[in-house]
């Protein structure tokens with residue numbers, strides 16, 4: 001059979017993943033000068049998971065590439081700005097650190113800022129490397145403005161992402177996708193037809209008998225994994241041994257007096273609690289490991305830990321951390337929760353959706369579905385999943401907490417060899433191994449290591465050649481610039497009101 005173009009794409013699922021996949025496929029990919037015919041099927045009966053409110057900086061490029069209007073986005077999704085994550089009680093109770101997005105000051109000649117800081121620090125010094133992070137300093141002041149586009153400016157040395165209402169974001173994308181020609185079908189898929197010759201999916205049938213045919217199927221059906229799991233039987237690799245949390249209670253609460261430009265993650269007795277401020281409410285949740293705490297006790301701990309009154313009853317979501325053995329199988333590509341889930345810490349699921357869609361567009365097949373394309377897609381997604389897994393496991397593994405069975409378990413649990421190497425490398429030399437250039441950058445790894453108290457024994461020897469007075473003057477200048485620059489920015493809430501043209505309250 002000769003290969004032809006893939007024209008008909010069917011997306012199963014209308015959650016964040018479904019709409020984040022449908023819109024770029026319709027807008028950015030053409031076949032013979034014409035757009036793809038994209039149909040999205042979603043089931044009102046089944047609904048969506050309805051969480052996923054914090055993002056990472058590449059969401060900005062995703063929105064911009066699709067031509068989404070930034071102010072309309074802000075208004076319609078009730079978004080706020082995110083400069084990073086504040087981690088409370090992770091190293092030990094009462095300790096805080098910040099993972100800010102962006103860099104830590106300019107290099108001094110050939111020597112990077114981190115090596116300079118390590119060299120400059122006196123042995124009994126209690127100052128923090130965070131003091132050189134623009135994002136951290138701006139967040140401490142509850143301020144925000146977008147970074148300067150000139151990377152040489154101190155105000156160009158940080159990055160940001162968003163917090164938004166996941167349901168409103170999906171609705172916003174749906175509006176755009178329908179304008180771009182995506183056909184939305186409401187209904188529940190009850191049957192999947194496979195071609196007898198090769199086992200490729202040829203069509204899905206809805207409960208009312210409607211049949212939808214396609215060349216390529218994108219499985220965005222969430223944890224059900226209707227096509228990749230239930231139909232094609234691609235197995236799931238369970239990572240619970242290294243990521244033991246498997247449940248979450250989610251609850252909205254009233255807004256607080258200060259609109260903070262960061263996510264807060266607070267370690268609790270058998271997991272951790274998130275706090276995500278939106279324009280109109282705060283999203284909260286308790287992520288917990290059911291081997292170490294009962295679900296009612298976890299719910300109670302969440303409610304006790306809220307800083308504003310709850311607006312609804314908490315909702316329970318169960319999950320298993322891990323990933324599919326293959327996320328592209330025959331003519332099915334799994335994107336979103338159907339492809340895997342690494343738990344919400346560090347907000348990586350939407351990032352994996354963005355990269356999953358981007359790679360599908362880049363490696364888009366014809367009807368021959370060359371196995372090498374699927375193999376390359378699977379290779380890249382696997383590498384990213386593993387790199388993110390290591391980053392998340394590090395939060396638990398390096399804890400100094402030993403106050404509950406859960407934290408003692410985390411400190412003692414076996415870790416992947418790649419992460420063991422990463423920890424050895426950092427502890428001995430201050431260097432970081434980047435296994436996946438599309439995942440967390442060196443500055444993020446350093447933030448985390450330092451926040452968790454893993455200070456390197458050695459640094460780049462080039463820093464030893466720097467005279468102490470030159471280093472001292474450089475350190476003074478970096479800190480003074482960070483403080484002065486952060487002071488020059490507006491309040492986070494005031495910046496949002498200015499963008500929306502609404503009066504500050």
Ligand SMILES: Cc1cc2nc3c(=O)[nH]c(=O)nc-3n(C[C@H](O)[C@H](O)[C@H](O)COP(=O)(O)OP(=O)(O)OC[C@H]3O[C@@H](n4cnc5c(N)ncnc54)[C@H](O)[C@@H]3O)c2cc1C
Nearest residue numbers: 013014015016017049051052054189221222336337349350
């Ligand atoms: C507790 C928790 C917190 C999270 N927090 C974050 C976060 O802060 N940041 C982040 O990036 N991510 C987060 N995530 C992940 C994020 O929620 C998901 O990645 C994202 O919402 C994508 O979900 P989805 O679209 O894959 O699945 P879903 O939202 O479950 O959507 C599945 C869709 O498939 C449809 N469907 C299913 N079966 C059928 C069928 N038979 N016929 C027709 N339609 C069907 C459903 O109706 C629905 O439309 C979190 C996840 C959890 C569990």
